Each structure stands twice: as C-alpha cells, then as structure tokens.
Amino acid sequence: MKIENTNEKVAYKPNKIPLEERIASVLISMFVLxxxxxxxxxxxxFVPGKRAGQGSHYxxxxxxxxxxxxxFAIANTMSIVVDHFDKRDNEKNYQRFASVTKTIGGILFLIAIVLDLFLGG
Structure with missing residues (x-):
C-alpha cells in the first residue's frame, strides 16, 4: 500500500487571462474613467435607469x-489585467483586493443613491 505525501508543494501555475477579457477590462475602465x-x-x-429617458443626475x-x-470599480477591473502579467504566487492577494474594491465601491454607490433619495438631488 502506497501512502501519498500530502505535504508536497504543488507547482504554481499563474493565471492566464484571455486577451479579449484583458482588452474588454481596459476599454471598460477607460470609458468609466x-x-x-x-x-x-x-x-x-447621469446614471441611466431601466427605461429609456429615466435615470438620475448626480x-x-x-x-x-x-x-x-x-x-474603485476601475481598480477592481484593472486588477484582472495586472494579475495576468504578475507571475508571482499571490492569487489570494488579488482575491482580497477584488473583494475590498468591490465592497467599498458598492457601498459608495449605495451611499450616493440613498443620499440622492433623501436629499432630493
């Protein structure tokens, strides 16, 4: 009976983000900026609403x-591109960065919407 050594380190394989996804990330970031x-x-x-002509002005x-x-949304999106070129074994750092930027960006977006509702724009 052979016992496998579970302490062996698995060879790290860096993320490879497809070119189309990287181009889309850069273009979206540039547009939003x-x-x-x-x-x-x-x-x-102006943030568009569901129906044409509806939305909110801030x-x-x-x-x-x-x-x-x-x-924060731009930083989140651009981290996808940076991750592709970063060959170090730090995927957890990119996951944390994505989570933090997504959370803070979402909270700021909601704050703007709620304040707009309560302050009347």
Whole structure:
C-alpha cells in the first residue's frame, strides 16, 4: 500500500487571462474613467435607469461620491489585467483586493443613491 505525501508543494501555475477579457477590462475602465471625469468636471453624472429617458443626475458631493465608486470599480477591473502579467504566487492577494474594491465601491454607490433619495438631488 502506497501512502501519498500530502505535504508536497504543488507547482504554481499563474493565471492566464484571455486577451479579449484583458482588452474588454481596459476599454471598460477607460470609458468609466472618462465618463466619470467629465461628469465631475461639468458637475453632472447621469446614471441611466431601466427605461429609456429615466435615470438620475448626480451633482456636487453626490457626484464626487459616485465618482469615487467608479474609481474603485476601475481598480477592481484593472486588477484582472495586472494579475495576468504578475507571475508571482499571490492569487489570494488579488482575491482580497477584488473583494475590498468591490465592497467599498458598492457601498459608495449605495451611499450616493440613498443620499440622492433623501436629499432630493
């Protein structure tokens, strides 16, 4: 009877993100950055609603909070691209980073929506 050694280290294999996914991540990030930056520059970020013509306009502090949520979304999306080129064994760090940026970005987005509802935009 052969007993396997479970303490042996398995060879690390870095993530390989398909080119199409990396290109999509960069393009989405660029669009969100451009849209948000123009929005805060003109003090009006529009978030579309479900139906055509419906949505919300964010101004002042609410626009900046929304813009901050955009920046966290960009960091989250761009980490996919960076992970592809990072050949070190640190996938757990990327998973934590993705979780933190997603959570903080989502909270900021919700704060902007709730404040808009209560403050009347």
């Amino acid at each position: 451009l849209y948000g930056t123009i929005g805060v520059m003109v003090d009006d970020i 101004h002042g502090l609410l626009a900046w909070i929304l813009y901050a949520s955009f920046l």
